[in-house]
Amino acid sequence: MLDPLTRKLEQFVRLSVTDRHVLGLAASHRIRKFAARTDIIREGEQPRDVHFILSGWACRYKQLEDGRRQVVALFLPGDICDLNVFILQQMDHSIGTITAVTIADLSREFLEQIRTGYPRVATALWWETLVSVSIQREWTLNLGQRTASERVAHLLCELFFRLRVAGLTQDANCDFPLTQADLADATGLSKVHVNRTLQELRADKLIVLRERTLSILDFERLASVGLFNAHYLHLEHEGHQFDAND
Amino acid sequence: MLDPLTRKLEQFVRLSVTDRHVLGLAASHRIRKFAARTDIIREGEQPRDVHFILSGWACRYKQLEDGRRQVVALFLPGDICDLNVFILQQMDHSIGTITAVTIADLSREFLEQIRTGYPRVATALWWETLVSVSIQREWTLNLGQRTASERVAHLLCELFFRLRVAGLTQDANCDFPLTQADLADATGLSKVHVNRTLQELRADKLIVLRERTLSILDFERLASVGLFNAHYLHLEHEGHQFDAND
DNA sequence: CGAGAAGTTGAAGCGTGTCAAATGCAGTGG
DNA sequence: CCACTGCATTTGACACGCTTCAACTTCTCG
Numbered sequence: 001m002l003d004p005l006t007r008k009l010e011q012f013v014r015l016s017v018t019d020r021h022v023l024g025l026a027a028s029h030r031i032r033k034f035a036a037r038t039d040i041i042r043e044g045e046q047p048r049d050v051h052f053i054l055s056g057w058a059c060r061y062k063q064l065e066d067g068r069r070q071v072v073a074l075f076l077p078g079d080i081c082d083l084n085v086f087i088l089q090q091m092d093h094s095i096g097t098i099t100a101v102t103i104a105d106l107s108r109e110f111l112e113q114i115r116t117g118y119p120r121v122a123t124a125l126w127w128e129t130l131v132s133v134s135i136q137r138e139w140t141l142n143l144g145q146r147t148a149s150e151r152v153a154h155l156l157c158e159l160f161f162r163l164r165v166a167g168l169t170q171d172a173n174c175d176f177p178l179t180q181a182d183l184a185d186a187t188g189l190s191k192v193h194v195n196r197t198l199q200e201l202r203a204d205k206l207i208v209l210r211e212r213t214l215s216i217l218d219f220e221r222l223a224s225v226g227l228f229n230a231h232y233l234h235l236e237h238e239g240h241q242f243d244a245n246d
Numbered sequence: 247m248l249d250p251l252t253r254k255l256e257q258f259v260r261l262s263v264t265d266r267h268v269l270g271l272a273a274s275h276r277i278r279k280f281a282a283r284t285d286i287i288r289e290g291e292q293p294r295d296v297h298f299i300l301s302g303w304a305c306r307y308k309q310l311e312d313g314r315r316q317v318v319a320l321f322l323p324g325d326i327c328d329l330n331v332f333i334l335q336q337m338d339h340s341i342g343t344i345t346a347v348t349i350a351d352l353s354r355e356f357l358e359q360i361r362t363g364y365p366r367v368a369t370a371l372w373w374e375t376l377v378s379v380s381i382q383r384e385w386t387l388n389l390g391q392r393t394a395s396e397r398v399a400h401l402l403c404e405l406f407f408r409l410r411v412a413g414l415t416q417d418a419n420c421d422f423p424l425t426q427a428d429l430a431d432a433t434g435l436s437k438v439h440v441n442r443t444l445q446e447l448r449a450d451k452l453i454v455l456r457e458r459t460l461s462i463l464d465f466e467r468l469a470s471v472g473l474f475n476a477h478y479l480h481l482e483h484e485g486h487q488f489d490a491n492d
Numbered sequence: 493c494g495a496g497a498a499g500t501t502g503a504a505g506c507g508t509g510t511c512a513a514a515t516g517c518a519g520t521g522g
Numbered sequence: 523c524c525a526c527t528g529c530a531t532t533t534g535a536c537a538c539g540c541t542t543c544a545a546c547t548t549c550t551c552g
Contacts, residue, residue, distance in 0.1 A: 062387045064473050070390040072383045087373050092380050092478040127333055134338050136382045137318045141308045143389035144316040144434030148540070179498065188390030190541050195500060211549090227310050232338040394508070425530065436509050441532060 003027050005052055005104070008078040009124035011165060011235065019121050022114070027052055030105040040081075040095045040103070047091055049105035051081040056101030057177050061185065062093045071186040073136065074098075074159065074178075078166045083129045084111065099177045131234050138232045143188045146227065151187040152197045153226030156207065160216055161230055176214035201225070249273050250300055251350070254324040255370035257411060257481065265367050268360070273298055276351040286327075286341045286349070293337055295351035297327040302347030303423050307431065308339045317432040319382065320344075320405065320424075324412045329375045330357065345423045377480050384478045389434045392473065397433040398443045399472030402453065406462055407476055422460035447471075 002010070005027040006020045015023070031054070034040055040058065041047060053075050060073040060081070072093065075081055081095055086108055114121050135158070142151050163174045180198070184191045201207050206222045208215040216222060223229075248256070251273035252266045261269070277300070280286055286304065287293060299321050306319040306327070318339065321327055327341055332354055360367050381404070388397050409420045426444070430437045447453050452468045454461040462468060469475075 060383070062383065064387070064391060066473075068391040070387040072386045072390075084372060085376060087369065088376055088380075088480050089482050090477070092480070093383060123333065126330060130331060130334055133379050133382065134334075136379065136386065137306070137308065137339060140318045140382065140386050140389060141310070141316040143386060144318075145310060145314040181498080191498090192500085192542080193540055196540095199500085227312075231336070234334050234338070236335050427530080437530090438510080438532085439508055441530095442508095445532085 004054055004078055007167075008080070009121065009128065012127040013120050013124040015120060015124070019118055022118060023121065026106055026110050027054070027104045029110075030107070032103050032105060034097045034101045034103070036097055036099050036101075038097050040097065040101070041091055042094045043091050045091050046089065047082060047086045049107055050083055050085070050111065051095070052104045052106055053077050053079050053081070054102040054104055057098040058095060058101050059098060059182070059186070060093055060095050069185050070188065071182065072139065073132070074186065076159070076162055076166055077168060079132075080106075080125070080128055083125055098182060127234070134232045134234060148187070148189055148193055148197045149200055150226050151189065152183065152194065153201060153206070153222050154228050155183070155187060155226075156201075156214065156216070157219070157223050157226050157228035158233070160214065160219070161233060165233075165235060172216045172219070174214050175212060176209060177212050250324055251298055253413075254326070255367065255374065258373040259366050259370040261366060261370070265364055268364060269367065272352055272356050273300070273350045275356075276353070278349050278351060280343045280347045280349070282343055282345050282347075284343050286343065286347070287337055288340045289337050291337050292335065293328060293332045295353055296329055296331070296357065297341070298350045298352055299323050299325050299327070300348040300350055303344040304341060304347050305344060305428070305432070306339055306341050315431050316434065317428065318385065319378070320432065322405070322408055322412055323414060325378075326352075326371070326374055329371060344428060373480070380478045380480060394433070394435055394439055394443045395446055396472050397435065398429065398440065399447060399452070399468050400474050401429070401433060401472075402447075402460065402462070403465070403469050403472050403474035404479070406460065406465070407479060411479075411481060418462045418465070420460050421458060422455060423458050 002020070003024040005023045006015060009015060009023065030049075034056075036056075040051065043062070055077050057077075058075040058081070059071045060075070061069055061071045063069045075095075085091075111125075114125065138158075142154055146154060159176075160169065160174060163169050168174060178186075180194045181191050183189075183198075184194045187194065189197070198207075198209060201222070202209070204221075204225075205217050206225065207217060248266070249270040251269045252261060255261060255269065276295075280302075282302075286297065289308070301323050303323075304321040304327070305317045306321070307315055307317045309315045321341075331337075357371075360371065384404075388400055392400060405422075406415065406420060409415050414420060424432075426440045427437050429435075429444075430440045433440065435443070444453075444455060447468070448455070450467075450471075451463050452471065453463060
């Protein structure tokens, strides 16, 4: 079994044995665990490390002074939070856990070492960053243009897709620890309306969602309801020019 | 007068004479002009260069199949579009001009040269990228949580702030080439509602906006209406550890 | 078994969208 | 110089998607 960081980056670039070795070391070095519903880092704090999620779900969120809360990104196992954000002086948002989470801290020094000595790994990290930015743009589109049912359907498609790539689905099923309140914060809808929207999707025989498990009954139709097109996830893996030869 | 790319990057990092020299060359090498309301690159195409905006306004936008359109970012003079996006196979969005625009194309080779030989410049480019991603997150918050008048006020504050940093304001005034339709696409509102919202801001003596010129009558109050806080623009310039000594 | 969290339901209100028409403004050609 | 054209802005009336509030039910877990 590959270590998770190698697995993640090989989505983008084929790595050499030494590449894998250095990643395996990095991802097993400093491990931290967090309980569900706690903050890993808060707005205003100074970021120290890059976080690699080994297990569990987390989110990036921003809050307005009056308490309104927007989840601006969701992190699944294998995701990397805030590559090189330590260039900035302070966090402009917080990162909190949804479930219990295990992370590997990747140090500034490690990343510097990658940058200078492991170009393919650096490329893969770049790629991962660009994908997460692309997802951010798609969320902007989601919030700005899609209706409630489109938003929810789109988000479910995206998450299922990303989980599948991470090997965290069984057939059409996956763990789904988000509460309706979480979905509301991520889609910019009220809890009540998320509830009604989910009922609509259930009534249309598109999904089953109960006991923290999601089943997609008809991905095609769900994708069409959510106007979902996976292009923005950039999973093409056609970067053969970057592949290792050894 | 500094060349514009040096000016931009010195927002973040103090550069050496050689740093400036190489940037001056890069930003004067391949220059292209585009008319207003044309596309620089379209969704699905393969990106070739990074674009540095010498003059004019442009935007990044995404469209749904049925025509709904979301502006996900605005580019002002001095902004850089899509740093290193050429790692990806194809554009997941389009970039179009608002006004006539002049860009300098920065080649892949130039950026590679920077990465290996000009670490402070590379850091500054990184910083610029991280800021643009931070802006993207703030827009997500804007669309997800703020009301119509908050959204518009917030956007006006952000643009005025960015223009000021770029030296493109005179006192409380600036050129403002966005139409109400553009504002609608950027804020996820309808044109009609943007119109009413602007009237509200005008009635409250917060702004004057006519003949493509914006005047901010009371920035403090406009910022408070829009729940605007400039932190996310990361203009602190405290990265002294990165400054050049020569 | 009890208590708090998560989910569900109904009713009412409002913020924003939609539609349609009028006005203003700038550029173009006769 | 004026009519013509087209785009941007403005206005009014109405519709509706979503929010809010409040109560109730169902889960979860110590």
